Amino acid sequence: MSQATRILVALVGGLVLGILLARIAPSADAVGVAIAEPVGTIWLHGLQMTIVPLVVGLLVTGIAATAEAAKASRLATRALVVFIALLWTSSALSAAIFFTITHFFPLGPNAAAALKGAVASASEVGQVPPFSEFLVAMVPTNPLAAAANDAFLPLIVFTVAFAFAVTRLPDEPRRLLTGVFQAVADAMLIVIGWVLWLAPVGVFALAFAVGAKAGTAAFGALIHYVLTVTACGAGVTLLAFPVAIIGGRLGLGTYLRAMTQPAAVAVSTQSSLASLPAMLRASEKLGLPVATSGVVLPLAVAIFRFTGPAMNLAVALYVAHIFGVELTAGQIAIGIAAAAVTTMGAVSLPGTISFVSSIAPIALAMGLPIGPLALLVAVETFPDIMRTLGNVMMDVAATSAIGRRSGGVRTEADAILAEAPE
Numbered sequence: 033m034s035q036a037t038r039i040l041v042a043l044v045g046g047l048v049l050g051i052l053l054a055r056i057a058p059s060a061d062a063v064g065v066a067i068a069e070p071v072g073t074i075w076l077h078g079l080q081m082t083i084v085p086l087v088v089g090l091l092v093t094g095i096a097a098t099a100e101a102a103k104a105s106r107l108a109t110r111a112l113v114v115f116i117a118l119l120w121t122s123s124a125l126s127a128a129i130f131f132t133i134t135h136f137f138p139l140g141p142n143a144a145a146a147l148k149g150a151v152a153s154a155s156e157v158g159q160v161p162p163f164s165e166f167l168v169a170m171v172p173t174n175p176l177a178a179a180a181n182d183a184f185l186p187l188i189v190f191t192v193a194f195a196f197a198v199t200r201l202p203d204e205p206r207r208l209l210t211g212v213f214q215a216v217a218d219a220m221l222i223v224i225g226w227v228l229w230l231a232p233v234g235v236f237a238l239a240f241a242v243g244a245k246a247g248t249a250a251f252g253a254l255i256h257y258v259l260t261v262t263a264c265g266a267g268v269t270l271l272a273f274p275v276a277i278i279g280g281r282l283g284l285g286t287y288l289r290a291m292t293q294p295a296a297v298a299v300s301t302q303s304s305l306a307s308l309p310a311m312l313r314a315s316e317k318l319g320l321p322v323a324t325s326g327v328v329l330p331l332a333v334a335i336f337r338f339t340g341p342a343m344n345l346a347v348a349l350y351v352a353h354i355f356g357v358e359l360t361a362g363q364i365a366i367g368i369a370a371a372a373v374t375t376m377g378a379v380s381l382p383g384t385i386s387f388v389s390s391i392a393p394i395a396l397a398m399g400l401p402i403g404p405l406a407l408l409v410a411v412e413t414f415p416d417i418m419r420t421l422g423n424v425m426m427d428v429a430a431t432s433a434i435g436r437r438s439g440g441v442r443t444e445a446d447a448i449l450a451e452a453p454e
Contacts, residue, residue: 035228036413042232043239043410047250050243065244068237075234076406078227079388082220084179086389087374088191089217094335095195096210101331111328111434115336116372118275118430122268123372126342127364129267130349133260139353143253146246147404148354184393185366188373224389235410242407257350258411262418264346265339269422272338272429279433282318287432290314291425298424302416304333307424314428324435332427339422340390341371343415348395351404363398370397387412 046068053061101108139147172178172186179187198209242250276287294310301307308329315325345367352359359367371394387409392402 035231036416038232039235039410040413042236043407046236046239047243050240050245051247051250054244054247061244065241068240072234072238072241072406075227075230075237076403078230078234079224079406080392080402082223082227083389083392084187085216086220086224087184087393088179088187089213089220091188091191091374092195092198092213093210093217095192096199096206098335099196099199101335107324107327107434108331110437111331111430112335114430114434115332118271118338118426119336119341119375120368120372121271122338123341123345123368125268125271126264126345126371127349127368129264129342130260130346133263134349134353137256137260139253139256140249143246143249143256144354144356146249147242147253148356183396185370185397188370188393188397192373231409234406238407239410253354254408254411257408258414260350261343261346261415265343265415265418265422268339268342269418269425272422272425275426275433276429280318280429280436282432286318287429290317291428294424294428295421298420299417302413302420304337304420304423304427307420308333311424311428311431315431318428318432320432320435325431328431328434329427332430336427336430337375337419337423338426338430339419340375341368342422343419344375344391344394345371347391347405347408348398348400350408351395351400351402352398354404355401357400359398367394367398370394 050061050064053064098112101112172183172190175187175190177183178190198206201209239250246253273284273287276282277284280287291314294307294314297307297310298304311329312322312325315329316322348367348371349359374390374393388402388405391405395402395405
């Protein structure tokens with residue numbers, strides 16, 4: 033049984049047991065909740081303690097890798113510009129899709145109230161300062177204090193500035209510092225692996241408490257969450273088609289036929305890295321020379337996760353939806369920016385591993401609680417399929433558009449003319 037499956041089984045088992053005990057033996061259920069809540073909270077704290085060093089380490093190494101790639105060739109620089117533009121587009125488009133979905137298909141008030149009361153208290157929702165104060169607070173006077181207070185946006189601003197400063201250092205100190213931060217990030221991933229080994233216990237405890245307090249409404253809320261976040265990912269994935277058709281000048285049928293195998297690998301493995309060989313073959317079918325696809329696609333797999341900003345922001349927005357928080361334009365803008373920037377340093381691992389570390393900085397920057405993330409991670413397996421499929425679809429589409437701009441794509445008409453007898 034895979035780790036994701038064990039976590040999902042623990043979630044369902046905890047919810048069912050909590051619901052049954054609440055109806056059959058309320059006194060025993062109360063005792064169970066008193067025991068389960070501290071266990072679940074301890075496990076959540078174990079995840080939280082890795083967030084600051086992991087995000088800082090990944091941002092520094094991610095920006096360093098991006099700078100190195102930009103120095104390598106003009107093609108890599110052009111690819112990075114396209115990637116960054118698409119990441120910001122993904123983040124902004126996701127917000128529009130999310131609010132459209134929740135306007136027409138909101139979480140039921142009873143389910144929202146039950147889940148809100150079960151996962152955390154409303155007092156955990158932070159306050160975002162006025163816009164003028166927010167602009168001043170973006171530049172921290174003390175980055176260590178920002179890290180200690182979970183002020184992620186100022187911390188991200190400092191880390192990005194520090195990371196770009198590192199790229200300007202001579203080779204030896206630059207490699208030394210990058211190596212140190214890479215080691216910090218790798219060590220935190222090991223710690224996360226240890227914490228996630230205990231995830232079935234932590235998720236079971238949290239789910240038991242939620243089931244006891246929220247009842248069957250918890251199942252409906254989780255299904256609504258999965259459908260909403262997956263729909264946001266599917267919505268932004270549709271952008272791959274105009275990128276391929278207009279940017280790459282590909283026929284719709286040609287693009288879809290070439291993407292059959294990469295899409296199948298993406299859905300079955302939930303890994304963009306595992307899908308890379310299939311993407312390279314698809315690029316060859318689309319007329320992309322190896323000189324282009326061999327540079328752009330590995331770069332895309334390493335640093336370009338197109339659905340990351342969209343679906344990470346959608347999760348944070350869903351937390352606000354659960355708590356009934358009326359987000360201001362400033363909070364939404366903060367979330368869009370945080371989602372787009374932090375994705376550049378995201379770890380290329382399955383969603384259950386990177387879930388909390390990717391989304392917590394966005395939620396905290398928006399003044400939202402992160403307690404619900406420990407429960408939502410248990411159903412990440414389903415949205416993660418959409419994440420990987422969207423990444424693979426856009427990777428090939430963006431590569432074809434970049435290749436077209438570089439003059440390296442052979443169209444179907446070119447292929448026919450080349451094969452025709454003189």
